Amino acid sequence: MQKKFILVCLINFFIAALMGLALRFSVLESIGLNYRFLTHAHSHVAMLGWVYLMLFTLIVHYFIPDKKPIYNRLFWLTEFAVIGMMISFPFQGYAAVSISFSTLHIFCSYYFAYLIWKNQETKSLVTNKLLKASLLFMVLSTFGVWCLGPAVSMLGQASAFYQIAIQFFLHFQFNGWFLIAVIAVFFHVLQIEDSKLFRSFFKLLIAATILTFALPIQWFAPHKALLFINALGILLQLASLYTFLKIIKPKLLDHVSKRPKILLYLYFFSVVCFSLKTLLQALTLIPEFSIVVFEHRNFIIGFIHLMMLGIISGFLFSFILNTRLVRFTKSLYIGVYSFLLGFILTEMLLLIQGCKFYFEEGMLTNYYLLLFLFSILLPLGILFILLHIIKTKYDAKQTTKTS
Template structure:
């Protein structure tokens, strides 16, 4: 696809990063007339649907879409309609939150995703059976996750926004977006772009353990709203299966690492290392909540919840997505790329550390770092600087 289709997701990422900085600033420099919750909704929607979704969209089309004028026209038009939905959410959520206009643009985005799923499912250039299975599985999870959105209306009508059912519907969408759609999509791209035709000898056990793990780990967000001890154990089994399934990929990833281009390895591979470390930490964090008492304590600490979300969004998904862009030669390693990678690493590590300390201080009622909101704000400045550097790097190419 043309460069503009990679610039737009990066631009959306920059807007999401700036909105995140605005959220951090509200705790330090309150801004009159700005509703925190409305900005939070805008930040999350643009990060999820404007950055990650569109990045996977263009990478999937580039890798698996049919190459002819008719298909190019189709994907181009669908891209811009999807981006229109993102822009619509970007200009309505900050002023009204969930209202008729913002919900309409969100619905438009879902409809666009259905069109994308059905079209790519039927028309693709997948070269191997393993890639094909993973591609269709990720597309299935994309559509499956939206069942949670369609259930929100009935949930509000029957039980209200404060009900457990309403929250479970939201978590259904988020879980199967993150674990089902995005993670499986990136696994598909790993097989197609990085392994380049490599066939995993034990693909079936890898695949089935991965799918079961995605389903079982949904028990964790459900356990936040339903007091049922078995949910913690189902989550533990799911996390262990996820860890086990990823183990099948270690050997081909190690072989790929040995064959890397040494001229760019020092910086480019930092992104993949970041994604790998964050994924391991993610699994470790989920194992901690086997205990119901620990799970309840963690749920009450907002800073740790935010840190966990960013561990997924920034560490795992964004880190791996940016690495794939470089592998696809959509970004080249230059001074701006290096600034972007280093700013992302330092900004991510600092903000995660401060969020952890902030939560620990609240948990133990001890103060180690005075005025953590101010420290978080200045550490967060590095994140939009990082995205801006990546964008300049791409434009420079």
């Protein structure tokens, strides 16, 4: 695995975390930047500079035995698009420059999907299915982006069409591309073998991912049928979680038995977040709860961070710790635990304040100050991990190869 690629991804994540910290400070004091524009920059760099490029790096490392130069060139071109968005979004939001870089990233992702589909080699039917499904969802999600222009020109940004197009992109990016790609790498690392249980899990996961998109549609174009479709999707999602836990339990314990406990803690943390996310979605079976989630921003931000920081980033950090890129020293422990503590404290604060809003009990004392202070732990943790990897000598020959 190329160390420089991992460092680039972590630097992107660190910058995205600093942007998030600036957003939370801007509520306390003016920082001279448009809040909405900075939010766009924060989300794009986190999603496309951290998660996307980390998955790019992991997939090429584990599933492409013949590392052709095209992958290096494509990585740097994609990073160029990320830097363009990083610089342009904070100052102009969605405008000509930022849209151009976003479009470049989409075309890079299409070429990446084509290359991986064509060149990936794995003897495992498990990882083959999951990898291809994740790539299909990645391409599918971008259809939502292409609908934004027509939606604005025909009906405006306040229209249901526009809002559903955004939700289409986000839903299939998070629940399709990101989540399933992470599971593909996770199952590869655990060496999960094909079985009747896995085939059931795969079918349940794909069906649930598609059907649960009914809920975001319901928010902007209410219809009773959508509630039933979402309910079916939730039930399938719960069943997929059950099969997922049955599949990984024996393999995970064996995998981490001879490794430092921090790796077990990170895997456990990520799986708990995945389970919690599924259980929270199950609460949308109660129509009143789905309305509450939509109307209270704290719950939405908390859920997005549960996906991005808890599940996706938790697994990505686990994969990094599972390589020779790190040595299990004090600085690494400080970085990982700082990040996890920052995540847990900010999530708890968002949840408590969301509940207070719902019950009309007003604001927590020093809520925004506490949210900012707890958020400092996130970029601090990333920085410790980043510096640790920079200092660690790395032997590429000792990493896990494709199987």
